Amino acid sequence: MIKIVVLGTGNVAYHFIKAFAQTENAEVVQVYNHDIESLKYYTEYATTTSISDILKADLYLICIKDDKVLNVANSIPFNENSIVAHVSGSVPLLKTKHRDAVFYPLQTFSKDKDVSFSQLPLCIETEFPSDYDKLSLLAESLGSKVYNVNSQQRQELHLAAVFVCNFVNHLYHIGDDICSRKELPFDILKPLIKETAEKIFTKKPLEAQTGPAKRSDETTIQRHLEQLNRSQYKDLYRYLTTSIQNLYESKKL
């Protein structure tokens, strides 16, 4: 049984706490946040707004904004056997007095939507090899998939995630916007969105590419550009089309 203090009450903290409650190998003994109001959802745990009241634990999991991670880590009382791990994709492995580690879940979290930890990629980096094994066991007890990812790789992953999650979601919004201007429900696009995401489970995106840019269908591309009245959408359409065309020309596919 690994005893955990979770520091932070945002989306990632919330989902970790819920997931740890489902496994017998872990117990959240305390939740810390500087803001007492945000702790009210965690009444079943010991909670504290003061770092000095923090309990002893096997793992301190820092789920706090990137620019506050180091400060919080430094203020945690030292214990030679405790691991202090943050969950950020962007922050490198810290070099504090503690046994430093990273426990980065590569997923998008919202408080009002359940997230399955089964098969979720957990990217682990540790100062000490024995801690890597401990954190791997914890991740596996959540059903997650463990990846050994160093700080530089993790920063690239975080960047890749912006493309495949944040930017993709923005393109979904543009699709929604185009539909609603013509009084079409966004629902009509959902099966296509689902299929596009599922396709890459069996095919590389490079092979799954379809559409006017891929087949250099200039007539359709020109008509689409004329249809777009918002200059911002026009620019995005042009840049993404050029990017696809350059890719397939360079590969002569």
Add this chain to the structure above:
Amino acid sequence: MIKIVVLGTGNVAYHFIKAFAQTENAEVVQVYNHDIESLKYYTEYATTTSISDILKADLYLICIKDDKVLNVANSIPFNENSIVAHVSGSVPLLKTKHRDAVFYPLQTFSKDKDVSFSQLPLCIETEFPSDYDKLSLLAESLGSKVYNVNSQQRQELHLAAVFVCNFVNHLYHIGDDICSRKELPFDILKPLIKETAEKIFTKKPLEAQTGPAKRSDETTIQRHLEQLNRSQYKDLYRYLTTSIQNLYESKKL
């Protein structure tokens, strides 16, 4: 029982023929293509390379490249009760001698991946209202969801589909490319891709948006731009980030 001649042997034709074979309400009586080689997969149907040998049918379904649709439609022998429908998102409702119609499935098709017609949006437009009912019944017998979509709306849908399918897939490729340069498997991004696509089934993309652009995290944006060595990716990152920032500033979200 509606008798169908399918004209064309590409991805869309292939999946329609497979789907019609599963329903008792439809029978594909013939498959036409100008190229005999491409017909060899359809030996269980009457096949022909010559329009003049085409059989009589209730529905002629033209699954052929956009720029050839009108020519093929004009060459189909006239029969006052037969519907001649094309399946293109871009081509308007034709005005031929026939009972013209459109039967546009809003989905991405590849020959080597099965596509479910259940819940698939079928966008129907017809010259005559009675034909709309016939085609709706056919679509429903496939389990598809029927949408009444006129030519102008369909062109906008086709454009929206480029954003949410073709461009999204290109962003998946960029994610794959970033990973492979750091010796990370693309598999690590797949749960995130799946979750991002699933999220919009319960939330509007406008509300589901996360990431550094949404929260105007300039430190992370600058670091990401420094990480990107390919100027094309840098441009796309900048444009997509600006587009997200403008959106949320304009809405003051």
